[in-house]
Amino acid sequence: MAELARFTLDSDEEEIAEVVRIDGGAIIEDAIDLDLVERLEAELRPWIDRTPGGLDNFSGHNTTRTGALVARSHSCRELVMQRKIISMANRFLGPYTNKIQLHLTQVINIKTGQGTQPLHRDRLAWGGYIPDQIEPQFNTMWALTDFTDENGGTRIVPGSPGWDPERRAADDEKTQATMGAGSVLLYSGSVIHGGGENRSDADRTGINITYTLGWLRTEENQFLSCPPDVAKDLDPDLADLMGYSMGNYALGYYSDPSGMPGPVDLLTPEIVLGRKPGSKHSNSALLTPAE
Incomplete structure (x- = not known):
């Protein structure tokens, strides 16, 4: 065998x-x-x-x-x-x-x-x-x-x-x-x-x-199994692995329906929850692939 x-x-x-x-x-x-x-x-x-x-x-x-x-x-x-x-x-x-x-x-x-x-x-x-x-x-x-x-x-x-x-x-x-x-x-x-x-x-x-x-x-579906109000407290590397980020250039970006200008390339729980993003999450980051 x-x-x-x-x-x-x-x-x-x-x-x-x-x-x-x-x-x-x-x-x-x-x-x-x-x-x-x-x-x-x-x-x-x-x-x-x-x-x-x-x-x-x-x-x-x-x-x-x-x-x-x-x-x-x-x-x-x-x-x-x-x-x-x-x-x-x-x-x-x-x-x-x-x-x-x-x-x-x-x-x-x-x-x-x-x-x-x-x-x-x-x-x-x-x-x-x-x-x-x-x-x-x-x-x-x-x-x-x-x-x-x-x-x-x-x-x-x-x-x-x-x-x-x-x-x-x-x-x-x-x-x-x-x-x-x-x-x-x-x-x-x-x-x-x-x-x-x-x-x-x-x-x-x-x-x-x-x-x-x-x-x-x-x-x-990680976004439903672990939604942003839970994911906001995760280690950033784990949130990234779950998809709260871009998978490649132009794959998985997020546009805030509440009015934040432009798409962002790091779909952090803070952004999804409407918190003010840091500079590394601004729409200018869309110009290069997410790390």
């Missing part, structure tokens, strides 16, 4: 990114400490418990998917901005964009009795219109509980990013991302994967945080 490569936080970033390019996935073990795992669990559990199950077999009737994590959890903000992950996301997506953006934040909680999710490629969210040679996203699945063969550890098909779209994986080509709480599965938008069957007596809980090319529509 195929296996996923395993690394530590001290491993070479380019080596990890190259493995994800070719195999489609890799695991970094013990990527966060258990203190952060416990804080994430405490902050997110009330939201998880209020989330209904899915409406179809793909989303999973016994699976809950809780979003808007930047707005709901201070600890999730740390996870989104984890230095090594952001660096690898930039390495991985850099050939296709000059800026990455936050694509999705979601707790995926697989409950007892949930069957396997259909295998799929996440890149199909864009309808199959992205050319095969362009990799659209860099995904992470952070384990809040241990991921095991029995409780629904993510199923993945190493090597499948380069496969013909019609090819189907044989059983011996599939594996499961087994890992301890605090570890993270990295995987591409092109790899074949899916949630596993939970045959255990406890939930399998993971946090899915993904990054995509700055010029693509994101799966989670």
Whole structure:
């Protein structure tokens, strides 16, 4: 049976990114400490418990998917901005964009009795219109509980990013991302994967945080999930990653309907809320790409 490569936080970033390019996935073990795992669990559990199950077999009737994590959890903000992950996301997506953006934040909680999710490629969210040679996203699945063969550890098909779209994986080509709480599965938008069957007596809980090319529509609408009145208090780098900035020259500028003259290139929450912008946010900045 195929296996996923395993690394530590001290491993070479380019080596990890190259493995994800070719195999489609890799695991970094013990990527966060258990203190952060416990804080994430405490902050997110009330939201998880209020989330209904899915409406179809793909989303999973016994699976809950809780979003808007930047707005709901201070600890999730740390996870989104984890230095090594952001660096690898930039390495991985850099050939296709000059800026990455936050694509999705979601707790995926697989409950007892949930069957396997259909295998799929996440890149199909864009309808199959992205050319095969362009990799659209860099995904992470952070384990809040241990991921095991029995409780629904993510199923993945190493090597499948380069496969013909019609090819189907044989059983011996599939594996499961087994890992301890605090570890993270990295995987591409092109790899074949899916949630596993939970045959255990406890939930399998993971946090899915993904990054995509700055010029693509994101799966989670960050401006509604984390609106300006919440985003105004975020670290500027996190607000930038969420799209409160231009993705490229002339992509995502903002014109103030209340009368502020001209478009601005940095869509800061302060500007959206009608506060007086600083000089670096003036319309003169539109003459050069946003940093």
